[in-house]
Amino acid sequence: MVQLLEVIDVSAGATCCAPLVKEPLSQQDAGRLAVRLKALADPARLRLLSIVASSSDQEACVCDLIKPIGLSQPTVSHHLKVLTAAGFLTRSQRGTWAYYRLIPEALSSVTRMLETA
């Protein structure tokens, strides 16, 4: 099984593949897509993504995320790491604070493969 924190070749997501409903997915493509979906498939991570994306400047620091999420700081930190490793967020440190930002193309590169039309 593919691990959640395994490093992902993010560029592969953008260039990859026909929609899943058009032709059978190769084992490799299925694995790559599954890793990214698995990173999304958690309520806390979906909410983190959502809060970051809808923040002003589409950016948020960890300190702003802990309270709304309602989980411990280490747990929030862990989820942010997963989302970053999967290519959905970028991290930038400014002073003591760490700011996370949504990578614009990240979500659509996933949805493109799930399109029905």
Added chain:
Amino acid sequence: MVQLLEVIDVSAGATCCAPLVKEPLSQQDAGRLAVRLKALADPARLRLLSIVASSSDQEACVCDLIKPIGLSQPTVSHHLKVLTAAGFLTRSQRGTWAYYRLIPEALSSVTRMLETA
């Protein structure tokens, strides 16, 4: 944590929610979306979905799926059950065979919530 085989209110998927990037997801909506994404977040299940969707008549029986997937029959059966419980497939029995078919709106109701635009 929400379990993978918990029964899902499929109708909720169709009517639900603004895109995740527009406004913060409620805890409940995040949970519902996570369950469906979790059902998708497995290589074997993605390939099953893919094979079913790209079959003639967009339908396939279990016997046609076991060999291409390369897993045991009970495991394939399990994955099909998960996908069906999550509202992605329907099952219809004809004689000894069980045919699975993609529910047309199922995937797009998920992708709609992940849209960036």
Added chain:
DNA sequence: TCCGTATATCGATGAACGTCGATGCAAGTA
């Protein structure tokens, strides 16, 4: 009615996951 075939369910096993408290580490401040 008995047999073979197709599929589902059961029970077990090992791996992965989400979560937390404790701790480490940097950067700013007095």
Added chain:
DNA sequence: TACTTGCATCGACGTTCATCGATATACGGA
């Protein structure tokens, strides 16, 4: 330098998951 604050990492714990072999069930044919 010492203290504080923000965040990441570590180690542990209980839960969930993917997978399998064995078994149950249901159907069609001889």
